[in-house]
Amino acid sequence: MKKFIFSLIVFAVVILFIGSCSQIDDSPKALVNLVLVDTPAKWDSVLVEIEGVDVEVLLEGRETGSQTFYLEYKTGDKKIRVSDLVAGRALIIGRDELPVGKIIGLKVRMGSRHSLYQEKKGYNMPLKKPEDPFVTLETALDLQAGVAFDIILDLDLESSILQTSTDPLSFELDPVFTVILGAGAGEVKGVISPATLKPAIYLIQGIDSISTQVNTSGSYLFRVPKGTYSLYFDPKDSTYNSQRITNVQVDSASITQLELVTFTKKQ
Template sequence: MKRLYFLLSFVLLLLIASCKGFDDSPKALVNVLLIDAPAEWDSVIVEIRGVELDFVPDAREGTVEKIFLPYEPGDKEVDISQLVGGTALPVARSEMHMGQISGITLRLGTKNALYLDEDRYPLDLPGGNTDYALPLSLDLEQGISYDLILDFDLEKSIQVVNSSPLELDFNPTLSAFSGVGRGDISGTTSPTSIKPAIYAIQADDSTSTHTNSSGTFLFRLEAGTYKVYLDPKNSSYKDTLLNVEVKAGTTTTLDRITFSKK
């Protein structure tokens, strides 16, 4: 009987010890995704090291914690010019306690390059700066999964300084936002041999993208009315302008857009 008593006591102690190491506090799931608004290059390779979140825990107003989430794959050189038509790169994923994310920093490496006609052109970061901090405001609630979107706008990030020989200025231009309250514009253009630049314009602000190999493009935007301007980048075809309303949580799918010849 004494042996049974001691055995039960030992098992109870093990259960208590294991419970002390278990964190059952309320959490939210945070997914960090990278998308691209690409320029007209064959490919743009960017080295992704990870992201750092500015986090203010509940009941600790004014206390900002820095939480670094590494990009886990061994090959950290990513062709971000392929992130079009709804394709996104999962950069990091983590459970987090309740609180507010007040900012996000994309941490890059130095192995960045542009490829054009099989030629490689290095993209040097201005001043050697590898960290790009962006404002963000997101309150985390228990049991909710959140998408944090980093939009890397290559159209604005890469400028041609000299065309012959080709010289480039690389100044990463990004925006960050939560997927909460946003809506999508999805469309397809033809002929697919054309690689148009597509702009969603609202007042004095605009964002741009290109199509993938199937002619598909996608914008993720705040609710509102936008002018969608499609520049065929081909002098044989006419440009196109559309008015599109974006509703939160809804994908607005446009009829196929066929470019007309001049």
């Protein structure tokens, strides 16, 4: 009798195991990496809190309807020193395998703790619309099975930080992101001299432009889609002349290395 009961238990366990295996999701997936970079501002240091990103996917085989996947920034402290993400430095703020289909939108979930530092003095930055912490971004990316995709979120601090008063000095944050699809992005990089300058560097295409600054060694980097651009270098110092480079060709998945840009003193 005991052997019979034992046999029934083993049989039940096997059935449960087979049933659980049949529930494993073996549908094709694509790996998505959400990568944060910074288009820095003039401030010494800027910290921004990001909770994660909602990714809206139109699943393959569905003509209507979509599904949203939350890619959380999984860390104890979600405050990010985004002003350090320059000249090639980047931070993955979300990663997951998603079903095959088409990404049709992103929503960045902002936290509530944002601040900047200038000359060793700190300033809190509330969101411009604290009741709506989501930043909606349009994008379109086809996900293919077994392929990893990088989605670069370029946070433009120069445009995102708003000065609300001068006495006392206060600020608020209205996040402005540019979405760059890593698979089709190219890089523009170079170095300025003297490295002690902190110029604003603008990459321009038509009426659109994005800006960045240099790191401590004078290096700068842009990640942008394929196209033809010009660069304008504003020295932010009235004793130096501005500089310009035109007809810069950027190709997909390639690096365009520019010659050294040397700022000259005004006569």
